[in-house]
Amino acid sequence: GQQVMQIPQYQHVQEGEDFTTYCNSSTTLSNIQWYKQRPGGHPVFLIQLVKSGEVKKQKRLTFQFGEAKKNSSLHITATQTTDVGTYFCAATNQAGTALIFGKGTTLSVSS
């Protein structure tokens, strides 16, 4: 079935360092969504990308959708301890009926 691969699975950084997580699909995606789940919490919607090559920014977070609409990335500049959590990408399946989630990248930040 359709899969969305996310790497890395885990990432540890020192506070102030940058962080990037990547999401890849073998098929063209209609859109990509990003969610953040804090430890012990639930996934929270961050953003949706729809257009080829789209780039969106939210403060220190930069989201990109690849030109071929098969990959996406989330980059965090100058990480803070509040960035700790698991970041998921999710894509609408080909039938348009469900979101397929990547397995997530868990970010830990030490001060």
Place this chain on the structure above:
Amino acid sequence: DSGVTQTPKHLITATGQRVTLRCSPRSGDLSVYWYQQSLDQGLQFLIQYYNGEERAKGNILERFSAQQFPDLHSELNLSSLELGDSALYFCASSVALAGGGTQYFGPGTRLLVL
């Protein structure tokens, strides 16, 4: 607070038992989604209901069933429980009919099967 409520927060039961998880969507949202989150499988889509009708099915076992009631709340029924069913179960809601819209997740129900 996403506006989605789930009860109970925690559930401990024994193998072979049956449990019911409840979800109330955000006001105005007609779609309800159920997900299972376990350490090794990540976030797995189970089933979606839209305005009372089953809309899409994911990796839902035959031992599991769900329904959405006229007031739009939804229940997920898990029967003949096995140890491997221990997981966090999330409900999410959205205004959209299709699965591509923004989804708002509830706080989850943590199920432990002993």
